[in-house]
Amino acid sequence: MELDAGIIFAYASDFLKEDLGRGDVTTQAVVRGGSRARGQFLAKQDLVLCGLEFAEAVFGVLDNAIALESHAYDGQFIGEGIRFARIDGPAAVLLAGERTALNLLQHMSGIATLTRAFVDKIRGTSARIVDTRKTTPGLRLIEKYAVSVGGGGNHRFGLDDGVLIKDNHIALAGGIKRAVELARNAASHLLKVEVEVSSLAQAREALEARTDVIMLDNMSATEIAAAAQLIREHAPDTIIEASGNITLDTVREVAESGVDLISVGAITHSARAVDISMKISAA
Numbered sequence: 001m002e003l004d005a006g007i008i009f010a011y012a013s014d015f016l017k018e019d020l021g022r023g024d025v026t027t028q029a030v031v032r033g034g035s036r037a038r039g040q041f042l043a044k045q046d047l048v049l050c051g052l053e054f055a056e057a058v059f060g061v062l063d064n065a066i067a068l069e070s071h072a073y074d075g076q077f078i079g080e081g082i083r084f085a086r087i088d089g090p091a092a093v094l095l096a097g098e099r100t101a102l103n104l105l106q107h108m109s110g111i112a113t114l115t116r117a118f119v120d121k122i123r124g125t126s127a128r129i130v131d132t133r134k135t136t137p138g139l140r141l142i143e144k145y146a147v148s149v150g151g152g153g154n155h156r157f158g159l160d161d162g163v164l165i166k167d168n169h170i171a172l173a174g175g176i177k178r179a180v181e182l183a184r185n186a187a188s189h190l191l192k193v194e195v196e197v198s199s200l201a202q203a204r205e206a207l208e209a210r211t212d213v214i215m216l217d218n219m220s221a222t223e224i225a226a227a228a229q230l231i232r233e234h235a236p237d238t239i240i241e242a243s244g245n246i247t248l249d250t251v252r253e254v255a256e257s258g259v260d261l262i263s264v265g266a267i268t269h270s271a272r273a274v275d276i277s278m279k280i281s282a283a
Contacts, residue, residue: 001148012057016100024096036283037091043078044275048116050074050149051108055101062093075149098278106273108146114271115150122255127262130155134265143268155263163193180209203227207234218244225257
């Protein structure tokens with residue numbers, strides 16, 4: 001996923017407004033006007049870096065002549081103790097933008113780091129890790145970007161991005177077959193139709209309904225393997241997705257069952273922010 005520079009700047013501006021309010025009263029009181037400083041970003045743990053452009057945009061909102069210099073890039077593994085970027089400019093700008101820039105770097109790098117851990121666990125299989133809509137309200141774009149930086153793929157961005165018939169849809173429609181029929185009649189021919197199933201019997205129903213994508217939800221690894229085999233035998237072109245409570249300990253077994261996609265909500269909703277600091281000194 002690539003992000004437009006204008007979008008990045010707009011996000012950074014909004015985030016900075018939340019923190020800055022009517023001005024940085026501490027810096028105005030303590031730091032002499034016109035003072036210049038240098039900030040250095042330090043990784044305090046091993047991590048996959050993400051969010052450099054957002055961090056730079058934060059400072060750019062405050063001073064469009066300022067630029068962040070880095071010998072690293074988004075998606076790169078950074079070891080603990082590495083100083084990976086620096087920024088020179090007015091001390092007041094560095095101090096005002098420090099927290100917002102770090103919040104973004106820590107959060108986005110946390111998601112990229114956890115995503116990379118899942119991707120590494122299934123390396124060598126044909127499966128791919130993808131995200132879900134379990135994101136922080138207002139932050140979906142940057143969280144899905146962080147997933148892509150970590151090596152994962154993006155599932156639906158929103159409800160208008162594809163047809164995904166879940167258990168509640170099935171219950172209200174009166175069954176899988178009827179739900180798929182209704183979706184085919186109403187949705188654009190350009191949209192794939194995916195159905196969530198939780199048993200082998202439901203997987204058979206989804207096959208009979210000629211579903212484009214079948215999601216095996218909250219099934220055991222043994223059940224996933226059996227369902228994947230059934231689907232491959234009867235509809236080899238159907239995309240198979242596994243989802244539901246898949247962890248770093250179980251993801252390899254799921255990947256080896258023959259599924260195409262493994263959707264993991266945890267890579268966005270449960271990723272811990274990584275530890276990054278910004279040390280500022282007089283220039």
